[in-house]
Amino acid sequence: MSQNTLRRVSPIVYVMLLAAMVIFLVPIYMAIITALKNPAEIRLATAWHLPSYPYWQSFVEAYNMLLPSLRNSLILTITGTVLSSLVGSINGFVFSKNRFRGSEIVFTLFLFGMFIPYQIILIPLFQLLRAIGIYGSLYGLILAHVVYGIPITTLIFRNFYDQIPNSLVESARLDGAGFFGLYGRLFLPLSVPGFVVVGIWQFTQIWNEFLWGVTLTKQSSQPVTVGLAQLAGGQAVNWNLPMAGSFLAGFPVLLIYIFFGRYFIRGLLAGSVKE
Amino acid sequence: MVGSKKNTVYSMLVLLPSLILLLIFVYGFIGNSFYVSLTDWGTGAALRENPLKNLIGLENYRQLFTGAIHDRFRQDLVNAIFYSLFLVAGTLGLGLFLAIMLDKGPKGENTLRTVFLFPMALSFVVTGTIWRWIFSPKGGVNLIPTWFGKERGEFLWLSSREQVAVFNWQNVPQIVALILFIIFALLLYGGWKKGRQTQIIWGAVLSGLMLFYALVLHNLLPPIIPYEEFHGFSLATIGIIIAAVWQYSGYTMALYLAGLRGLPVAMYESAKMDGASDITYYLKIAIPNMWPITLSAIIIISHISLKLFALIFSMAGADNASTGHPSVLMYLITFRANNFAVGAAISVILFLMAALFIIPYLIQSYRARR
């Protein structure tokens, strides 16, 4: 409902929204105060108290421990995002503006890959990566992310290109633009917002992924989610480190979310197939 | 729109690499996992460079559902169903509530939306780590009662072994038959109301069969496992459910908010003209009109609930059986216990559970597009 000038928002609604907001922010509050406490100050009984003074050392330590995996994640995420966006863009162009008999079936075949629980492909994926000799390296992870990213990137680009009027395509074709000419000269330049949506979506997905990270890598190539799970899952009694680590691991996506939230939500809604 | 012949050739050529990759990585791999689940890969020499595998049919599945040592799988399966139910109910309820609150465009709407949605951008590993601290038995939420001068809470959020709604696994076939009976009886009723003869016949035959099994046959046949085995809703999963609802309510909120804003203003105004209050408007008009959104939200969220692996792993640990989920067990059985075949069987069961939601959904959206 866009014209809501007539409506008055009652104070009760504000109270409830405020309460909801506070509850939603509790985990962030906890993470911040715990990360900023001196380890000696962290006691279960005073878990909710503010630190008596900010202790930044935990961030430095966590950063040093997570540095290699942060670097891996950055390489993995950027490569994976760029490659899967490019593939998705040209696929989306076909599915939107170059439909042929059966293209809808192929599209549905594509989409299916987006909804499977990834455990079902884990064992064969593992064997395949081993067979072609890229198991344990970043290449294997990148390959997995690109391939399994095709459905969603194709879907988002298809929805995006559907908004480009067909008349525009027709007139370009009449002017003699071929398949690649049309894509390269008309669609690609128009695709920037599409790339932003897809890019942000893939970036967060790949950055946040854990299952493949934990099964398909060795230590030297593990992504930051696995690094964080290690940092937190061990015998860590000192909760300042996992909390600071959570911050570092969550920071890049949070940054993107804050600055490009609008696009993130568009990617999110595209995930429900019909925009 | 359909292009020229040359265009079609180019289109197919462009799609071909993606199609081949997906045929291998999705369909081929699913088939391969299914094949592995029919073998005995996992006993003895599983870890050799060229492991021996023999086909043993559906034995792994039989073991999972009735074998003595797969008790945990059965509890995990029960957990998975409860995870799905509560996650869907929680995110839809909370998301709808937040969307209605925001619908009228209160001041600071953008900030609020940002706050409700940000958890969605974070990794389960990040949020799981934080929530683990919040739910630690002697701190976090258990301290809240002390703010009001009460005793510290004693609930073991992630490690409680308490269960409610407990049932005997031996009765599962009976329970399933009764559920099917209800479904078929509804089918019969629908057919009778609409006067469709074939539907009446099928409904009557199938519901009769199910009732016969549940009331007579089940008691005559030997039980599926030789002893009583109890499963139920594990209270330790509540903590995980809360964290997951927190993470995904923003998503349903965004869906519903888009839905509410998509409803014509006239709808609201005419309701107001008829003297309806805001509450009546939302309950009687807005929510029923958003049924398609609700449906797709149910499908997406129940599908997400099958991907709780990372959250459970980082919040409660893979070993914690009270919060178990088949996706976690698959990891443990495959990569720690070396039992690839049983791991594959679990993944197939997970896949079938997901397919139950996804295939009808994809077919429906395929039809809608045409």
Next chain:
Amino acid sequence: MKKGLTLLITLLLLLPMVSVWAGGQQEGAAEAEETEAVVAPEVELDYGKPSGDLEIFSWWAGDEAPALNALIDLYNDDYPQVEVINATVTGGSGVNAKAVLKTRMLGGDPPDSFQVHAGQELIGTWVAAERMLDLTPLFESEGWLDVIPEDLINLIGTENGIWSVPVNVHRSNVMWYIPENLEEWGVEAPQSWDDFLEIADDLEAEGVVPLSLATNWTVNHLWESVALGVLGADKYDGLWNGELSWTSDEAVEVWATLDEILEYTNDDFSSLSWQQATDLVVDGDAAFNIMGDWAAGYMSTTLNLEPGNDYMWAASPGTEGVFMFLADSFGFPKGVKNPAATLSWLKTCGSLEGQDTFNPLKGSISARTDSDLSKYNDYSRSAAEDFADNRIVGSLAHGVTANEGFMNDFATVMEMFLNNRNPEQAANAAQAIAIQNGIVSR
């Protein structure tokens, strides 16, 4: 449109079939190769001068890291040209590390050397899978056969060879307590589980947890101490060599005793790490803790407590005179990238200097009989004495007596038991998994 749908569904069904067939073809080929008998290759003694990267895989992170680091430093003193990559995966008793190692071995990417519990955990898994090199020539050339007790050699070797270099010996059946606290509460360390159950109520009345417990594997750890206490050494061994049935009255009695003991543990145990369970004792919230003697390392090195004074120990109830051991060891996987460095690392691990550098920090004792005891603290000296003259049995929870298949299934049985507390059913299930994993024959 109907046609399209039919096509779609046919395709969906067809593809898996094709891959099933393709999979079948490939497996068939593997089977043919497998029929040829394979003799385990032996390690060579000259791979050239070690250099390059050496990746050492272990679960010694956190509190156990200083010992490993000291060993690596010692190695680098001798081989400065080798760059050691210290790959650790956290999680007590290697719970997470084993999964990571498995994916790497299966992925054809073995680390140059990895930590593994000596005994069936290595033999039943990696030796059975023919993924390890026989180290007998190394043991001969380094003279280790003379300084490592024969019992231990027998446990880390099979008829076909010796498979790993033990770096330490740990004791599993130890009960830890703070003498000052016991005095305050007016109790003494119990000699038997009956003694324990007698004083447990008094301790609870004082608001003290009688026995602190931690995450899942520590319950298995407790089980083996209870089993040894209830059965005695001969019958405990009987469980592993098939002389005592898992369904016998004595075996059921082990579960029944465990059931009684569990009544006196902290109920949040599954959310704690083993260190936190030790902390409960140190902080005076719990009276006793049963844990391997890495707890001594934790209390001495991390918490700076003085053994024999700030904390004390006894054999776990009913196991006086028996030493339940486990050992960490390093092996030589087939197909490593840097065999020269791996070989030199194993030499350092087995050397007197290496063992006497590593063990005092780790809280364990050396696997060698010629170790210099003056470098060790009071606890370790007493453990070394016990190791020399006690009856030796192997640990289940730490991979000595049973293969990994059994250990994993046993964890499931334990989980089942913790939920239903039915000793009979647990004993039956344990019998079933013992048969399934080849511990006892049908």
